[in-house]
Every structure is written in C-alpha cells, then in structure tokens.
Amino acid sequence: MTIKDKIESLRKELNTHNYNYYVLDNATISDYEFDIKLKELEKLEEENPEFFDPNSPTKRIGGEITKNFNTITHKNRMYSLDNSYSKEDLLDWEKRIQKNLGTTDIEYTCELKYDGASINLTYENGKFFSAVTRGDGFQGDEVTANIRTIKSIPLHLSEDFVSNFEMRGEIILPLEGFHKMNEDRVANGEDPYRNPRNTASGSLKLQDSAEVAKRPLDCLLYQVVTNERKYKTHFQSLNAARNCGFKIPDTIALAKSIDEVLAFVNHWDVERHNLPYETDGVVVKVNSLQQQEELGYTSKSPRWAIAYKFKAEQVTTILNEITYQVGRTGAITPVANLEPVHLAGTIVKRASLHNADQIEKLDVRIGDTVFVEKGGEIIPKIMGVDVSKRAEDSLPTKYAEHCPVCNTPLVRTEGDAKHYCLNEFGCAPQITGKIQHYISRKAMDIDGLGSETVDLLHKEGLIKNYADIYELTVEQIIPLERMAEKSAMNMVEGIKKSKEIPFEKVLFALGIRFVGETVAKKLAKHFKSIDNLSSASFEDLIAVDEIGDRIAESVIAFLSDENNIEIISRLKTHGVQLEVSQEALANQTNKLESKVFVVSGVFHQMSRNELKKAIEDNGGKVSSSISKKTNYIVAGDNMGPSKLAKAEALNIPIISEEDFIEMIN
Template sequence: MEREEAYRKIAGLRKELEDHNYKYYVLAQPEISDYDFDMKLRELERLEAEFPEFADPYSPTQRVGSDISKAFDQVEHRYPMLSLSNAYSEGELRDFDNRIKKLIGEDFEYVCELKFDGSSISLLYEKGKLVRAVTRGDGVKGDDVTVNVRTIRSIPLTLRGEGYPEIFEIRGEIVMPFHVFDELNKEREEAGEPLLANPRNTAAGTLKMLNPSVVASRKLDAYFYSLMGDTLPAEGHFENLQQAGEWGFKISEATQLCRSLDEVFAYISKWDVERHKVPVATDGVVIKVNSRNLQEELGFTAKSPRWAIAYKFKAENVATVLRSVSYQVGRTGAVTPVANLDPVQIAGTVVKRASLHNADIIKNLDLHLDDTVFVEKGGEIIPKITGVDAEKRHPMAQPVIFIEKCPECETTLVRSEGEAAHYCPNETGCPPQIKGKMEHFVSRKAMDIDGLGQETIELLYNTGLAKSIADLYLLKKEQLSVLERLGEKSAQRILDGLTASKEAPFERVLFALGIRYVGETVAKKLTNEVHTIDNLIQKTKEELVEIDEIGDRIAESIIEFFSKPEHLGMVDFLKKQGLQFQVSEDKLSNRTDKLKGLSIVISGTFEKHSRDELKQLIEQNGGKNVGSISKKTNYLLAGDNMGPSKLEKANKLGISIISEDEFLKMLDG
C-alpha cells in the first residue's frame, strides 16, 4: 500500500472509530456490533504498525494503555476544586435559597444535577485536545493521571464539532458502572481473591493504578458537570453543559434547569426513586445557581462555593450489635467515643465502627453493651448510631458510662460549661495530642513540610527524636537517615522541607500553631490586622473582638493559648529558628488606610480588574468586602451586567454608586 493511500485509510478509520466510540459510550446508541468495532480497531492497529510515521497519541488505538508503571506527578489546579456544603432536609435547602436571595435580591434559576459517587477529575483541553487530567487531591493540587484517563472511552481525546474555547477545563466524576463492578467481583470470587467494597472506592483506586493497561480493562466511565475558563460560550452554567455535550462529553440527561425551589423539590423527589435505575452510584442532588455572573457575585467561603449545595439522599439504615466502646483523643485533647460493632454492610461498605460524638449522645441513646443498634452513614460517609432497639436488650446488659480519665495518659478529663466534648488537659504529656499537633503543624495548609507525614511523625515520636513541634527543627541528618523506611534521600528531603518552611507567611505559621478555633480564614484575618505575633499576644479580649469576624469564643481561645508559658516559649524558639511571625515588608508596603472603615459591595463585570483583584485591593487598603447591600454599606462598586435589584436597593438606601475608574481614583488619591 502506498503511503498516501495508507494515510487516507488510517485517517478514515480513526474518524469512523471515534464516531462509533462516541455513539456507544456517550450516546448509548451503538450502530455496529462489538465484533465489527474490534475488527476495525485491529485493522487500524495493523496499519499504524506498518506505517509508524503516522503515529498519533490521540488515535483510538492509544486508549488501551501501556503496561509501563510510573508514579504520578502533582499538579496545582488553576481553579481550586472545593468541596460542597451538604443539606439533608427541605428546611436546609430553604435556608440556602433564602441566603442567596438575601445576597443578590433578584430572580435567578437553579440547575439540578445528580451527584455521582465516584472520583472527581479535572480535564484540561487546548485547541480541542486532551492535555492533562488531574485528580481532586487536596483541592489545591492533585495527581496527574492523564495516562490512565486516556483509557476511558467516554472521555474524548479530541473534541467534536466547533465553538469550543482555545483553552478550558471541564470537571466531572470518574465512576465504575454497577455491572462492571459486579463482573469484577465475580472474577475475584472465582479466583479466591477478596471482594472489592463498592464501585466508588474501586473507581478511585483504579484511577491511581500504575499500570494503564489494567485501568483500561476496568471499563471506567465518566460524567461531566462543570466548565471553567475565561472564554466559555454562554453565561449560563446549564447552557455551557449543553454545549459540552455537543463537543463529545458525557453530560447526564438528568440535568435540569429549575426556575423555583418548588421545582428543585420536585426534582429531588423524582430522583430519590429513579436513581436506583441509573447504571452508576449516586448519593444525592447538586443544586447550583445557573448564572455564572451571579456565581461570581456570590463567591466562596474558605471551603465551598456559596452558590451551590449538595442535597444528600437519606442514608441506608441497618441493625447490628454494639460490642464495646473505645475512646480516641484528638490534637486539641477532645475525647471522642467510638462504637465497636458487629460488621454490617451499609451503602456498599462493611462498617465495624461508628462515632458516638460525645457523652450526651451516649446518654440520650441510653446505650448498653450488646444492644441492637441502628446504624446509618451520615451523608453516606461517616457511620453513626441513630437509635436502639430496647426490646431486644438483655435485662443484665451494662449501660455505657463515659470515661472519667484520659485513655492515653490517665489525666482526669474536663468539660467546660457550654461544651459538648470532654477534654484531656494534659496537652504537653498526652501522646495523641502531641503527635496530632505536630501532624497539624507540618500539614500542607499549615507549614507544608515535605517528607513529614503521619507515619514519619509517629516514628519520630516513638524513637524520642521529636516530642514537640520545636524538636522538629533540631533534627539532624544522621539521626534521620538510620531510621526505618527513611535513608539518606528521605532524611535530606525532610531537612529541606523544614528549611523551606521558614519562608511560609505569617498567616500559615499562625494557623500551624493549632490555636483552637483559629482556622485558615481566621488566621488570615488576624495577621492582616495585627501584623506581628507580639501584637497578637498583647491584645485584650475586647480588642480582639473588634477585629472583623472575631467573636468571644475565638478571642477567649487566643487569650488562653498565649497565657501558657509553654506556648510562649515555643513561639520564642520558633522565632529564633527563623519562622515568619510578622507580615512581610512587601505585603505591608502595599497596605494603606485609604478605605479604612468603608464597606463596599462589588457587582457586575469589570474591564481592568477581575472581581477577585478588586476584592484584594479593597482589603489591601483597609476596606471591607460585603456581599449584600444594607444601610451599613458605603459604596456599590458597579460594573457591567450587574443585578438590577442591587442597583434598585442601592438607590433606595441612598448608597453611593461608583464605577471601576472612580474606585481606582479613590486609591490613587
């Protein structure tokens, strides 16, 4: 065969096979038999082998995956992959709806989508070709699993049609269909291998396998639910999803535009029943504001978008027997009781333990040992006991009595007024607290010390090399390299990570200290206000509560933390090691008081800056970003396509309306 003829034949087969692939895996409308498809695929493989100069990584033949093992590189997400807040009742959805109406004060639409139970994925496409596939990871960065995702036949390697952006991301869920999961478990049973727990865990595990050819054999599927990019075709989320379907992506036909909360409730009622007919696992419904402009206006909390919520279907509830109660101690000293149960299958997984949360829960349930209890997965994730079958209780059964002493260090537990939990006050001598504080300190969102994870912290503690956060900065290479599972390279990696942590900004250092109630967002608020750790230590409770979003509980916790000599000593030691306990000069040099005391609402789209950049400018200049207009609002920063209700409300309250240029002149002045 001549080269030109071979090229034409190869190109024709590729297009034909991709068309059949799309009709089979995305549309579920096959036009040829599996046998005919395989014959055409073999013919293409033969031609590509005979004419290797026409090789193409996007050819249908490349979906089978090679058997070359490789570790996964970590990639930072361009847009964070945040989790959704959950709702379990109509009342919680009404609260969500009211919050949005209060913030935007205008008519809007919702999009309802089935919440598929699998492994989240983010795909990057450039010029119509799949470039990268990254797992959710920790929300900021994930694993590059492109080589495995390319084997999933419902994911287009090259896009169909036209009108797609030059570059964009699309997010979805990698799932394992029930029939594939059942076939896989049948094969394992016949081979005498342990059975897999459920399709969700199996899909996630498959996606992280090091052998792409095995991934290909697992027949994973994918549904997509979100587009992200600067030049998307439509202003509406629903409309963008429909476009994505035209480009070859598998968009659930259950996705629906809803114009009222009543329509949302009707959708939930329908799919709470119909979901059992869906070929993959679902555990709820995701409700999103349709308008992308309104999504941007509503913004995000530290953990989740304000414009979306996940309604979870009622969890499966089963009966089993409570055999004993054990107790866990967390890094803050909180003691959590855990029920040890006869193993029972719930929502596809075997459950042996369930959280009892605190002493009040045990008391209210009137728990006795060997009780028959009802267990469900809260949100289908964390098992919990919801009730007791008292009629089956043995007359001699012993009640469960909450412990008085710490199970780890024997210190008498305390319970503060108004608190639900019991605490072990021995924070400097209780092993789980010490290790927990170190694990928190080295975690990614805190000091992000490479090479120090839970197992290594455990090893350092057990060998006596680290009994506190301060001890980490005294570690030597010769001490580390001789430890089990470490060696020269791992030891150097830990030391390099400790050195690099000295460059972490003040807000992360403050968060890393583990002050109760001081999370990431609060730490940032505090450092923006106080600038140095010494200023924070000297603040009174009255001065702390004057800081935006700092209430009595947080203020009291900060005062208590710095009242202890051991904490002051640790801060002093860490200062001497070179950690950052003040806001950098560069950051301070950009700060002014030009907007001090002013509350500003941003609405619409802008020419010179993004909304996030404008919010940052407001904060840098001492102002306060607020989401909704009230009598306390000083300015409405108005852009194009802003909500008419906001404009109306601003005019009604006599609030000054300024343009982007006027705002920038305020800063220049």
C-alpha cells in the same frame, strides 16, 4: 495523502468512533475493525515519531508508569457543597439566595450527585492537557496518564468551545463493570472489591496506566470553569460541552422553583436504583452564571449550589464496647465499637458517639442493639437504640473520668459539649496530633512526612513538638522502619521547603484552638507578624472583623503559654515565616480601611475575584449583601435591578470599575 495526513486522518476517525461508542452508546464500527485501524495507527506513529501526539487514540491503552504523583495547586479551588436533607433546608437556602440577589426570579438546574472520585480536567486550545484529583480542594495529585485511558473523556474537542478551561466531573465505575471485575477476582481466588466508589478512586493512583486502561472507568462531567463569557447559564455551557464531545448525563433538568426541584428529587430517589451507576443525592445550582458570580462563596462552599442527600440506609447491629479517642486539642470523642455490619457498600465496625450528652440522650449502653446509618452516606453514626432487645441487667453508660492514654482527670467547662485532657505536652495523641496538623496539606504541606511517620518519629524519641522536625537529619531517619536513604532525603528536603510557606498558613499550622484557615488569614493580615499578635490585647483582637471573645481568649492563652513561646522562638530560629513577607506587604495598603464594598455585575478590566482581592489588599471588606453598613457598590454591567433599587433607597454610592481602580491608585 502524506504520512502526516494519514496519521491525522486515522486519529480523527478513531476519536469519532470512541465518542460514538463510549459517549453516545451508538457503535458505528465493529470492535475488530476498530482494532485493525488502531494497530495501523500504532505502526505509523512508531515509524514516524516526529508526529508524536500525547492525545493520540493509541495512548488510550496506557503503558506509562507514574512512580510519584505530583501535587498540583488548583488554578480555581474545588469547593465542597453544603448538604441538605429536607424541603425545609432547601427553602431556607432559596430564601438566602433570594435575599442576596434581591430577586425571586431565579432558575435552577438539578443534577444527580454521582458517587465516585472528583476530577479536574484542563484543556488548552481544544486539547486535553492535564488531570488533577480534588485532593483537599486547594491542591490534588496529577493523574494525567491514567485519565487519558478513560475512553469517554475527549482528548481533542470536535468543535469550537472555549479556548482554555477546566472541566469538572466524577470518575465512576459503572455497576456492571464493577460486578464483572469482582467475578474475575473471585474466580482468580482474590478478595472482591468492597464498593465502586473506592475502587474508582483507587484506580486513579495505580502506577501503571495500562492496568487503569483495563478497568471499565467512566467520567460524568458537571461543570465548566472558564473566564470567558461565552455562555449565560450553566445549562447552556453543559449543552455546548456535550455537543463538542463531553459526556454530560442527560438526567440534568431545569427547575423554576423549589417545588420543581423536589419533584426531581422524589423521582430520582426511586429511579436511582435503575441507574447503571451509584448516586447519593441531587445537586441543585443557580442556573444563571451571572447570579452565581453575584452569590460567590463562603470559606468552604459555593452559595449558589447545594446538595440534597437521599435518606441514608440504616441497619441494626450490636454495640460491643465504648472506647475514647484523644484529639490534638485534648478533646475526647467516645467511639462505639460495633459488631461488623454491611452498610452502604462498606463494612462498618465503628461509629462516633460525639460526646457525653449524646450518650445520655440516646441512653446507649454496651450490649444494646443500635440503629446505624451513614451521615450523608459517609460517616457512620448511631441514630437510636432498640430498647425492646435490651438485656434486663443492662446498666447506664458511665462516661470516662480520666484520659484513656495518660490517665489525666478529664475536664468539662461550662457551655462546652466535650470533655478535655489538659495534659497538652505530655499526652501522646495530643503531641502527635499537633505535629500531624502542622505538616498537613492545608498547613505546612510537608512532602515525604506523613501521619504514620510522625507516630514513628515520636515513638523513637526524635520529635516531641513541631519545632523538632527542623532538626531531623538524614542519618537519624534512615534507621527507622520502612525508611531508605532516598525517603529520608525527600523528607528533610520537604521540611526545608516548608520554611517558604507564608505566615497565614504557618499561623493556621500552629494549631491554636478555634483558629481555622479563614481566621488565621484575617489575623495574619491584620497583625502582620507573630510578634504583633503576641502583644495584642483582648480588645485589639476582638476589634478585628469576625474575631469574637472565644477566639481572642484562645489566641491569648496559646501565645502566653511558656511551652508555646519556646516552640515559636525555635521556629523563628529555623527560618519559618512568622511575619507577612515584604513582597506581600508591598501589595497591601490601608486606603480602604473600615470601608465595606459590595461587588455586583460583570466587569471587563478585572475579574470579580481580582476586584475582591484588591479591596481586601487595600484594607477594605467585601460583603455579599447590601445593608446600611455598605459604603460603596462597585457596579459592572447587568447589575441586578433589585440591588440597584436597594442601593438607591439606602443612598449608597455606586461606583464603576474605573472609579474603583482610580480610588486605589
């Protein structure tokens, strides 16, 4: 046996032992024997560096230092899930997908919703390639070196699966390991960690992978993302993934109806307390991958999946004070300052009271004993008041009349739930809030510039709006607290790079009220430049698909304000992209203008997403359901029979993939 053969044989044997122990929970070798073989492999690799493999079992022990975690754009967006809290919510969801698919023949998978840190693992040709955190769903931080230390994640696949794919899952810290870590910390005089979820998430960003390797992290996987059509159902793809080495929980189950889904929910609402890890609900998915494609996505979530959240834990505590926060739009949010209380793994000190109507509805008062729970077990909120414990001299809460920061009288317009401070350009939280929104990941994504730095720059008088950031110099930044020359240079470089961000993101970054990512994209696509948008009338705006009166009025008000006109003029001067690039325009036509398409079935020359993008790039609109407004159905293989029947009943032309390509060419 050659040295190379010996090294490869040891790697294969150790990978098998890792899988047996960490995935199957069935050790086939003693720890001592494993360590002897691992040391033998380490020695051979050290003496023969030409046979280096980043996925060798020896890399599981860590040691790689990552000082800066690179931001990586996800190849396939990581969407969030819509939440449900009742049988009625699930029934409504089922009706929506039945209507969209045109059939009641739908099978579901039920999976536990693991409480950890979402991760996206990329594999190429059967080997682990990279790992990226969820981040904001569009991009996250690369944590490959740290993930490589988690022994339940396969670095080489044991058998044929799909060649290039992404594996989505949750990095968790099992309860036994979490409690052992805390025992060790307390014994060493350190504060214990608060909860497994935050500890797991924080572990992924430790700079020394050897420290990560010491933590008993695990990874539970729940989705295969690939363009290959090897499997027909989600359940099949997970079973195949399990067979080639991935840790797929055996709690996953198939369900033929929502009643079967609810039986699964009811079972695990009780049994979850016996699990070795934390879970906060059940994820229900349409099992058929073809039906998943048919259903597609909203701007935030897949239509084919929903999360059923277990009833949140509720505690009582004392409301000590009500304070008021000012948002970037001037919206005022009342905040309940509470006597600290332990709730769902964290210490809760504050909870949102939403608005004046909510305070009046709950009749919540300072000194009250209040019921608090976490909405979706994430955001604390006050659910009610224990009136029996209220003091006799208690007085109703009088809502604030002036801005808590700049003392400007608050205004509440008819039909609006919130009060507003209208001192847009003189109220500090509004000024810094707008800049913080501008630099955020989903907007201009400026590296080296964070929220705290924005506050500091404003406090020092260096910036008053987001146009000012383009005039910052390294010399101005270095004297600031916690700033060094390298940090200052990175910030200025990040600001310079933001000038390459496309117009649709710049438009979102401007912070126009009611103009979120999706609306910004529609407006940018329709009007092509900020100048065209600025000169658009109310009628021009509401003529754009899905743009209503409220958005139109907000856009006009923003773009006719003298302060905003000046800021936009300065952004132009600094080279910020305030029009659609020539490159993007070259790929767009109006050939399909005012035409509505439904895409259905399996395609061969283009993916469904490529087809939809081609429709939109040529001025058409993609709809998820067939109606009288539909102009064409682009049909691939296995188009649903009920959709076909509906199309024929409405006399809607059905065209092939080839017909569509000819249409746009």
